[in-house]
Structures are given as structure tokens and as C-alpha cells.
Amino acid sequence: MAGDTSMKSASANVAGPDIRSGRLSAAEYESRFSAAVPALDQQAALIESNRCYYCYDAPCIEACPTGIDIPGFIRKIATGNTAGAALRIYEQNIFGGSCARVCPTEILCEHSCVRMAEEGKPIPIGLLQRYATDHGTPANQHPFSRAAVTGKRIAVVGGGPAGLACAHRLAMQGHDITVFEAREKLGGLNSYGVAEYKVPHGYAGHEVEFILGIGGIAVQTGKKLGRDIDLSALRRDFDAVFLGLGLSGVKALDCEGEQLAGVMNAVDYIANLRQTKDFAELPVGRRVVVIGGGNTAIDMAVQIKRLGAEEVALVYRRGAESMSATYHEQAFAKENGVVIRHWAQPLRLEGEGGRISRAVFERTALDQAGKLIGTGEQFALEADMVFKAIGQIFVADPLREESRDLLELKHGRIAADAEGRTSLDKVWAGGDCVAGGQDLTVAAVQAGKVAADAIHRALIQRAAA
Template sequence: MTSQLNHLPSAKEVGTYDPQTLESNFSDLHPPLTQRQAMIESQRCLYCFDAPCVEACPSDIDIPSFIRQISENNINGAAQTILEANILGGSCARVCPTEILCERSCVRNHDAECQPVLIGLLQRHATDNMQFDSHPFKRAASTGRHIAVVGAGPAGLSCAHRLAMLGHQVTIFEAEQKPGGLNEYGIARYKMTDDFARKEVEFLLEIGGIDIQYAQRLGDNLTLDTLRHRYDSVFLGLGLGASRALGLTGEDAPGLMPAVDYIKTLRQADDLGSLAVAKRCIVIGAGNTAIDMATQMARLGASEVTLVYRRGVEAMSATDHEQEIAKANGVRMVTWAQPDDILLDAQGRVAGMRFAKTADQAGRLTTTGETFEITADAIFTAIGQGFENASLSDATAAELARDGERIHVDEMFQTSLPNVYAGGDCVKPGQDLTVQAVQHGKLAAHAIHQALAAKQEAA
């Protein structure tokens, strides 16, 4: 556990939770469908022509087709339909906000039931129960080309798998000790259980032709200039590695840390009871990371968890579904308040926070002049991730054109440098979703393949 929380008690020392309760609190948020439930649910689908659910899917999965295949008890066929469009379809079935994408668009919302087909759970059913004798996708004949992929997150993995399918050799350079990116390190533990992220990567690598090198960080022991000279093309799937700071005095005090750092530790913990827990904690933010942090701290045994956001509930980026999860776990939500001062005890540790009340005046956020305080043993910030500028610190990388802090790409995901592509959260903001990153990687792979093929023809 990070030293920022060393002064706090462990989960074993807080509340009345026993190991079984802790384990239960971090079991599957949405248990999988049984075979009978999946069959019944699949038969609710109308198998629409020009289905609106497909239009709403960032990775273009043929949803009516795979659901029909489930209804015909063709699980391998359903899984193949999903994975052809989204090789990380298993994790996306768990973490994708289907309630605001495909399921919101389902025509079943407009009939007497007012209940969409449970597309996410059906997708999980297919990918969890597939039983292929070998990897369902085969490599094309070798092209003799070797591509470098930076980052083994959803964008990089998707790009690497598609490039391997197309006959290229791929080397992935990953900064961490495990692949998976946010699927491995950043998703709430109850959303991705049973070491699923690792198993999914192992399945993806079965196609062959993909090598992963760990502890390789762009801007540290790896440079874009070197990659461009050694490989035929480069794909950057860097993600967003820097947590935004509050900009307040005392931000380095024991008891204050980015939520993503704690979630990363929680995701890798073998013993949940050993995790440091704040009896009273504050989470600053309004996105799914803030919700994940608040809910998990409550499930670890915190007695008071308060999520604070500077605007109103309607402006929160976390979906209504995610907000309800937090409320169901006893998380208190305070809106129209922004951090004003970090309160410290005599030892210089976090003791709480003073907030300034805010208001919307003609579309502009202002403070009202009123303040209030919340007592806390720890504060977790979830106010967004920024681009890690150090990753583009070498002379070649510094030449990359930017859209704000993100890397600029064209419609083919090519950057301003020849033979260098990028996708996922590190490019111009979109929905910053796992499923979107997978789509970026897939499309970039096809663009790389086409560019290399055109170059070969020209030669």
C-alpha cells in the first residue's frame, strides 16, 4: 500500500467485516446469466434490420446476429461474431456503459415492457462460455513487416491482435509489469473479477506473432526516435497516465492521494483485509472513477464516504446507473461544492477539507462566498487524468502535433509524423471508453496495413 495511507488502519481493523463478507463485497456486481436465462433473454430480441443498438455500439458489433446465435444455442458462433468486431468483447461486456449505449437504443424500450434486451449480459454469456478448440482467428501469410505498439492497454492490444491477423509481427512495449492497462489496473474490482483481464490477454495472444516487453516506458528507457528507426510502423496507445492535481496547499500530506493509485493497489491485492481503509473519507470527482473509489471504500468498511462535486448531479459524467450503485452502498453525494482548503491535524496528516459552495450564474461556475467543512481521515481525488507529457519528451516525439494535450490524429489515426499512429485515450477526447479504445486500435491496424501494402506496391 502506498505510504500516503500508512497511518490508517487496515480493513481487518475497521468495522465488523470478516473475510467472507469482504470477499462477497467484491464479487461480481452483475452475476452472469444462466444458460436458461440467456436463452429466454435472447428470444426477446426482435433482430432488427438496421438495428439502432448496432449504431450505438462504438465497436460496430453485429448485436442482432450474435443474439440470434445465442437463441439457436450457437455460443461459439455468437462469440466469434462479437470478437471479430471487438477482440476484448469479454471485458467490454463487463465495463461498457451499455445503459447509455446499445441498451438505451434498444427498440424494446418503447414497447409495453419498457425494458431493453440485456445486451451486455448476453455478450458476456457468449464470451464466457465459448469453447474453441484453438484460437478462432488465424494469421494471414507473413508480410515480413514488424510493427511496434506502445502500451498494452485496450487500444494497443486491439491494434496488435488485428495486425497479427493481417500477417504482421508485433512487439508491444508496456510500462507496467502486467498487460491490460485500465482493465488490469483501473477498473473497480467488483466489475472485473477472477483475474479476467489476464485471462483475456492470454486468449488474445494465442493468435501468435505478438511479443510483449515489460518495464518499457516511452520517455524513460524508450524513445519514439528509436522505434521509428527499428520498426516499419509505430502505434501509440499511451492512455492518460497523469492524475490532475487540486492545486491546493498540503496536497502531498499523508492521507491524500489520487483515486486511481488506490484502485490500482486494490486491484492487485491478494488480501483485501490488508488494505488501508479510512473510516471517514472524501472522494472529489463526478466520473466513474470517483464512483468506483467511493463504492469500494464503503465496501471495505469505511463508515462515512462522501463524494463531492462542484456542479449539480445532472452534470456528473458518471451514469445514473453508476450513481445508484454508489448510493446503494451508502455513499453520500454533496454537489455544488468545490475544494477550498485541505485541513491537517497536528501531525500534518489529512483531517478533512473545507469546501466553497458554488452556483451556476449564466452558465459560469462561481462561488457564493459560503464555505463548510467535512471531517475525513483520507481524501481521494478523481478529477480526471491528463496526458503524461514526459512520454513525449524525446526530440522526435516532441514533434507530434497536439489537440490540446492529446496527440492529434487524422481520420486514419495517423499522427503528424509518417508511419506513427495513435489511438485510445491519448488522442483527441471522445467518450474515453474501453470499447472506443478497442475500436481505435482495430481501425488503426487496418490503416497501418493499408499504408504498408501501398508502399510495397509502389516499390
């Protein structure tokens, strides 16, 4: 890859930073940030849906975290009942539209498809789900109605997939919900963190409006737990509380030069990208390095390449099989011109005039005990921009009052049982903020749904006592 220099040339002059906006034409931006995977048209949807065996004990259902009746909705597509197909999806996953776009179906439902075992070509479940939700969702009419109003009030902290799935389910059961969201928009990662070519920002906003269409859900944005609201007050003022806080912290590289200008968190850049009205306003380097091996790293690398960066390298400390990004995502990055370099860890970041100019890495390997070690061999990549994408962490500060923990934590996240109950009475939690979570949108939706059912049962039992 161009820009790769050995340590022997460490004293060589490095060209100044080449960071600017507007690298591409308006037409190029529009083309590069349209849907990465084309949607199925009606004919293709009918052909693919008729390939399904409609298995009775369908392994694809077992592989779906939300338990969608996959053969059921596919059969409805095959018979021309697209609205019925969408309803069947929403019964288990109210975020069925965005999940159809972001779910790693290649390792979930499609991986378990019987056709995959027979032919190596599964039913394109994700694309069929996208077809059903795109064409079968009623306009200006919510597919579900609320039960009789119970008079119970539940606070939902966090307006991402877990929080909104919980809020929707509880509203449908007749409870009144108030969603508190720290940001100015609801949607969580769908609005701020997912690649634009997967879930266009307009779609994310439309989906939020669709979910709120059930009624009974009040929204307060710009309300951050620990700053504008506190858990003790919520427990006092509401009958139950659900925490869908996500992961608000970003892991540091802990290496020299991390504070140089041009070194930034990938999640922050992606959030800005998601909110911008004009891609031409975004700063883009000519030579970019992304450090990490998950979906955020892939999304960052691909999007900066599509924004006009000439050289993009993604560097990961272990091998391809250890990356949390699927092989499908890794292949997609390579197809977009991203060079993935394995078995290397950041050693230091160097700069000129206070700005990043090169990233120095040490090659890694596994010792006989299987522990990752540095080999001592180094190499450097010239860079105008370096993005950190080595993982996000849960920030527990809002759950502390007067120097004491309000909730039990486990492995740095909230400890909760299978139904989302925490160590604190009247408080449930779900999604990425809970220990043991999968950090997938579809898993967060399921966690919110399960917690909502548990909260509903608890309120009913409490009222009957």
C-alpha cells in the first residue's frame, strides 16, 4: 500500500496534511451513499420467496434473536400479501425495517437456512424482510392498536432500538411511556452510528415516527441521565424504569500521540456524517488509517473511502477470523478499496506541527500459550487522519449518587437477569448497556421487548396484590 514506510526511513520528510472537504461532485456523493445493496423488485421477491421450503421447525426462526416467523412472512410475500408479511415481522420486531438492512443475516438466519446447507445459496431473508417492510407498511396508519389505558407510567431512558422497542410494547399494552433521550434525535445507532449506505438518515427518522405512531409515548430529548434527570427521581415518579443507555464511552489507544490533531473517534465522525445535510462539508484526508476490527471500524473505513480518501488502511491486532466484523463486512470493505492489515497494534502516533502525520505499528503474534504479544518488528503508515474504533464502553457515572453505586454492575456493564431485571427494585435494563449482550441492533430490540413484557407482568401482579 502507498504510504507504508519502514522504520529505516523514519527521518524522511512527510508531506503536509492533505485534509479538505468537497473532494467529490454532488452526483458522486449521491451515488456513493445510496443503498449499498439494491432492493428486490416485485418479480425478484416472488421468485426468491417461492424458493423457501416453509419449514415447520424452521432453523432460521431459531437463529433470529427476535424470533420472527420467517417462513410465515415469506409465504405471505409469495401469495402477494405484502401487508400481511410486514405485520408478521412487526409482531416480533417493530424495528423490522432497519434490522433488514443492518442485521448480519449471513451469520444468523441465512446461515441456518436449509437451502444454504443444500446449495450454498440461502433464501435472501434480509432482502425479503426489507421488501415486506418497505412495501407492506401502511401509510399514516399504525399496524397495532393500544389496549385499554392502565394508568401506569413507565420511564424509558434511552431512545435507541432497545428503549423504543420497550416503549412501543408497553404502549401497546396500555401503559403511558415517557422516553428520555440525551441527544436531540431518537433512534440511537440507527440515527447516529450506522453507515449511511446501510440505513439512510431519512429512513431512520421515518422508522422512529412509525414506532411512535402507536400513541401513548411522550418524548423528551436533550435529557441526559445524571445531568438533567436522576434514577432516584425516576423511581419515585414512575411505576417502572427501563434503561436502554447503550455504550457512550470510547476506548482509548493509550499510546503516545493520541491527542494530536487529526486523531479522532470513529463514532464521533460517523455521528457527524449521519447528521450532515451536505457530505461536501465533511473534512476528508487523502491518507487515512482506521484502527479496529469491528463493524464501526469497517463502516468508518468504507465511508471515508466513499467520501474521497485515496488511501484507507484498516489495521487490526489479530487475524481476520478474530475480527468481530463478519467476513461479509470485511469483503465489502476490500471491494470498496480498503486495505486490511492484520496482526499489528498501534505503538505510537507521530505528528508535525501538532498534527498527525504517521502511525507507527508493531507486528503481533500469538505465543505458545495463545497470548497476543508484540514481535518488536515495526512499520509506519503515513496518515492525514487516524480514526480510533477499538470498541465502546459503558459509562456508569449516571448510575452513581453520592459516591455509591445504585445498580450492580458486571464486567463493566449493568447486571440484569434474562428478563432485564436489575438489582434495583422497579428498574429493568436491556441492550448494549447490559452485561453479556450481543451488541447487535436485533438483540437490543429483543431485550427491550422481553423487558417490556416483564414490566407489564410485574405491574399487573402489583396491582392485583
